[in-house]
Amino acid sequence: MTSPAVRPLPPGLRYLPGHFDREAQAGLVEAVRAIVRDAPLFVPRMPKTGKPLSVRMTNCGPLGWVTDREGGYRYQAHHPATGNPWPAIPESLLRLWQAVSDHAGPPEACLVNFYDADARMGLHQDRDESAFSAPVVSVSLGDQCLFRVGGLERGDPTRSFRLSSGDVVVLGGESRLVFHGVDRIYPGTSTLLKNGGRINLTLRRVNP
Ligand code: MD3
Ligand code: FE
Numbered sequence: 001m002t003s004p005a006v007r008p009l010p011p012g013l014r015y016l017p018g019h020f021d022r023e024a025q026a027g028l029v030e031a032v033r034a035i036v037r038d039a040p041l042f043v044p045r046m047p048k049t050g051k052p053l054s055v056r057m058t059n060c061g062p063l064g065w066v067t068d069r070e071g072g073y074r075y076q077a078h079h080p081a082t083g084n085p086w087p088a089i090p091e092s093l094l095r096l097w098q099a100v101s102d103h104a105g106p107p108e109a110c111l112v113n114f115y116d117a118d119a120r121m122g123l124h125q126d127r128d129e130s131a132f133s134a135p136v137v138s139v140s141l142g143d144q145c146l147f148r149v150g151g152l153e154r155g156d157p158t159r160s161f162r163l164s165s166g167d168v169v170v171l172g173g174e175s176r177l178v179f180h181g182v183d184r185i186y187p188g189t190s191t192l193l194k195n196g197g198r199i200n201l202t203l204r205r206v207n208p
Pocket of ligand 2: 124125126180
């Protein structure tokens, strides 16, 4: 007898649905608003072509992930438009990292991705860090999305699932370098953000 093929989740991927309750989610949104006031959202652009990504971004922490036509993908200590250092990572996210990362050092970068109803993120690997022993810790806020994870090769089979507001995903071990992306946003699936959309926060270690 053959059972229907359900692709296993990559080892090291931990899915913590509803990790943050509504009140904690609202607190995180307030913290993100304060970050955006200090470090405004910017439009990231693909290296060489300058094609804009559909998400808008900002960062907090000692380092932030940026990309533009001339400089390509990189981490840097200052905001690309204001030149200021990034604001600090909120305490609640530092506590989250301590609780779930199983890693000695604190996160060095927290990327803030904002998705409107039409935004998506193509299948990619996170490999601009030189510290793959630390996990990536992701927090979803606002509208649900259809999230896709594959394997270590671009062509490997993928699995899709919905991420909801308050969900946390920890990508460690063998899942740290798997291909992943966001295929679509489901507008109107959350009341957390006044004007809808989705926020994703990813905590990372950049240096070993
Ligand atoms: C990391 N963000 O910013 S986070 C990104 O929902 C990014 O905004 C997505 O991919 C977002 O680079 C996904 C969750 C995630 C899932 C799988 C991963 C991060 C991952 C696998 C390996 C490394
Ligand atoms: Fe990623």
